[in-house]
Amino acid sequence: MNILVSIKQVPDMESKFKVNKEGTWYDGADLAWRMNEYDEYAVEQAVQLKEKTGADLTVICIGPERVKEAMKKALAMGCDRGVHVVDEASFEKDPYSIAAIIAEFARPKSFDLIFTGMQSQDRGSAQVGTLAAEMLGLPCITTIVDFAFEKGTVTVKRELEGGVKARVTAPTPALVTCQLGLNTPRYPTLPNIMKAKKKELLSLPVADLLNISVQQETTRLYFPEKKGGGLVLEGDLGDLADKLIRILKEKTTVLA
Amino acid sequence: MKTLLVAEYREGRLQNNVNDLMAFANKAGADSTMFLVGSKTDLPQFQGKLYLADTEKCGEYNPEVHKELLLDVVAKVKPDMVIFSHSSYGWDLAPRVAFALKATQISEVVDFVDGVPIVPVCNSKLRRKVTPKTDITVLTLQAGAFSLTDQTPVTPIVEMISTPATGTIRFGGYEQAEKGGIDLTKAQVIVSAGRGIGKPENIGMIAKLAQALKGEYGASRPVVDSEWAEHNRQVGTTGQTVSPKLYMACGISGAIQHLAGMKKSEFVVAINTDKDAPIGEMADVLVVVDLKQFIPLLTERILAL
Numbered sequence: 388m389n390i391l392v393s394i395k396q397v398p399d400m401e402s403k404f405k406v407n408k409e410g411t412w413y414d415g416a417d418l419a420w421r422m423n424e425y426d427e428y429a430v431e432q433a434v435q436l437k438e439k440t441g442a443d444l445t446v447i448c449i450g451p452e453r454v455k456e457a458m459k460k461a462l463a464m465g466c467d468r469g470v471h472v473v474d475e476a477s478f479e480k481d482p483y484s485i486a487a488i489i490a491e492f493a494r495p496k497s498f499d500l501i502f503t504g505m506q507s508q509d510r511g512s513a514q515v516g517t518l519a520a521e522m523l524g525l526p527c528i529t530t531i532v533d534f535a536f537e538k539g540t541v542t543v544k545r546e547l548e549g550g551v552k553a554r555v556t557a558p559t560p561a562l563v564t565c566q567l568g569l570n571t572p573r574y575p576t577l578p579n580i581m582k583a584k585k586k587e588l589l590s591l592p593v594a595d596l597l598n599i600s601v602q603q604e605t606t607r608l609y610f611p612e613k614k615g616g617g618l619v620l621e622g623d624l625g626d627l628a629d630k631l632i633r634i635l636k637e638k639t640t641v642l643a
Numbered sequence: 644m645k646t647l648l649v650a651e652y653r654e655g656r657l658q659n660n661v662n663d664l665m666a667f668a669n670k671a672g673a674d675s676t677m678f679l680v681g682s683k684t685d686l687p688q689f690q691g692k693l694y695l696a697d698t699e700k701c702g703e704y705n706p707e708v709h710k711e712l713l714l715d716v717v718a719k720v721k722p723d724m725v726i727f728s729h730s731s732y733g734w735d736l737a738p739r740v741a742f743a744l745k746a747t748q749i750s751e752v753v754d755f756v757d758g759v760p761i762v763p764v765c766n767s768k769l770r771r772k773v774t775p776k777t778d779i780t781v782l783t784l785q786a787g788a789f790s791l792t793d794q795t796p797v798t799p800i801v802e803m804i805s806t807p808a809t810g811t812i813r814f815g816g817y818e819q820a821e822k823g824g825i826d827l828t829k830a831q832v833i834v835s836a837g838r839g840i841g842k843p844e845n846i847g848m849i850a851k852l853a854q855a856l857k858g859e860y861g862a863s864r865p866v867v868d869s870e871w872a873e874h875n876r877q878v879g880t881t882g883q884t885v886s887p888k889l890y891m892a893c894g895i896s897g898a899i900q901h902l903a904g905m906k907k908s909e910f911v912v913a914i915n916t917d918k919d920a921p922i923g924e925m926a927d928v929l930v931v932v933d934l935k936q937f938i939p940l941l942t943e944r945i946l947a948l
């Protein structure tokens with residue numbers, strides 16, 4: 388059995404963002420990067436399945452040199468090999484292009500299962516996994532919070548609104564997109580980090596896999612106007628506590 | 644411009660987000676038609692033509708079946724835009740339809756200015772104007788971003804549709820959220836813990852502050868996913884919707900899915916080390932401080948009142 392997990396590297400969302408000089412994306416300099424949170428669940432689920440079935444597990448990631456850090460984490464979590472699609476301009480690509488690259492890589496390999504995150508933390512389009520599945524003609528189930536695989540069938544729970552879940556099954560080959568809370572992503576241990584250094588990490592130029600053009604463009608990226616936004620308090624701890632208590636007494640009835 | 648609005652129906656009920664779709668069509672000044680896999684017993688208040696497939700025949704949501712039904716309607720209506728809600732239904736179905744139509748999809752639209760969709764980036768810290776380059780565009784709308792002001796009761800002109808498609812994905816029933824335990828919806832004060840609390844032991848200080856304010860403690864999703872708090876304490880789209888007199892968000896960034904659950908609170912205090920955290924937009928007061936130092940001190944002073 389062959390499994391693919393597709394991951395993205397994203398900035399830490401607590402970063403101080405700056406807009407690039409073209410005004411079309413955030414400036415990549417001075418940001419801390421990490422594996423997209425949703426993808427950590429995808430990697431964990433893929434690794435658990437590999438451990439259970441002895442499957443072969445490949446991790447793919449598209450982006451510049453720095454994304455290798457996220458790939459190394461995936462390898463240390465238990466993926467067998469990495470495929471780095473080298474693309475300095477991946478940030479400009481729309482979900483359709485990213486999906487096309489993944490699908491082009493996956494097509495000849497005939498993976499039984501493909502795992503992705505349900506969305507990325509920066510773009511949040513929630514499209515890439517589903518589009519890749521459509522391109523490959525695979526059944527796709529999104530937003531899974533529970534996963535089981537037996538005898539060529541995946542049985543999952545899809546998360547809906549308000550805590551409701553739908554039980555869904557699909558035959559493999561299939562693609563699933565993983566939601567927060569699906570499992571508990573493991574922390575790579577030191578021995579596994581060492582082992583991961585010896586694992587194969589293949590680099591492919593993006594031009595080898597991309598044969599379509601973008602369907603949409605970001606014409607402007609900007610900071611939203613501060614609309615509401617109330618009072619901002621900063622300073623000495625004791626003063627802050629007293630100020631906040633005074634405000635609560637004035638504006639609410641909870642301390643009455 | 645012509646839009647096709649994709650309404651949702653689940654477990655015997657038309658979903659409320661149908662109003663967001665109509666509000667969007669109004670704002671865009673578009674001619675609209677609606678699509679629904681639902682029932683004649685619960686029709687949307689929509690003035691216009693509704694293509695309706697009967698859920699009794701099609702069953703609950705099946706992406707492959709709904710895709711075929713919708714593509715048939717698109718072929719008849721020839722819309723410029725197909726509009727979904729950015730919901731578990733919308734984000735699941737939209738990319739499938741977009742792909743079949745060779746249309747680009749723009750997800751989680753929060754505004755539509757001079758015909759250009761605007762979407763959030765990086766947990767709403769940034770915004771992005773997106774220009775589509777395909778003939779048809781598929782949009783999913785962020786919940787609550789477009790809202791209908793007044794509504795006169797109307798009934799749509801219904802045309803029934805069906806499909807022989809069955810697909811390979813099978814629906815096996817719903818699981819409801821666990822009931823029982825604490826009911827946050829009744830609390831007058833809620834102090835919520837986010838990932839910023841750092842470790843499970845710190846739930847204690849959040850609970851103490853909640854107690855000092857005679858309220859309950861709640862949590863954001865990562866705190867619940869890590870099992871630091873029970874699911875019935877989760878606030879947000881996949882948890883509880885609350886409206887207390889005071890909501891305190893401690894170490895919570897303010898993701899849209901969290902805000903959706905607490906935006907009806909009367910007074911909101913955020914405690915966060917990040918001055919730019921999106922929760923600041925919703926908060927009446929943002930205290931920029933390390934919660935681990937601040938909360939015990941605040942609790943002590945409240946108790947001393």
Ligand SMILES: Cc1cc2nc3c(=O)[nH]c(=O)nc-3n(C[C@H](O)[C@H](O)[C@H](O)COP(=O)(O)OP(=O)(O)OC[C@H]3O[C@@H](n4cnc5c(N)ncnc54)[C@H](O)[C@@H]3O)c2cc1C
Binds near residue numbers: 917
């Ligand atoms: C379909 C879907 C449904 C979802 N449903 C929900 C839902 O119902 N409820 C929900 O909450 N989320 C939900 N989410 C997840 C949501 O998108 C966010 O990931 C989540 O709300 C983030 O939680 P958080 O703010 O606690 O963590 P983070 O976003 O990681 O934020 C942590 C915050 O803590 C601050 N911080 C860090 N250290 C300190 C400190 N020492 N003192 C003070 N502040 C500090 C940081 O500056 C940051 O702002 C959903 C997501 C999806 C895709």
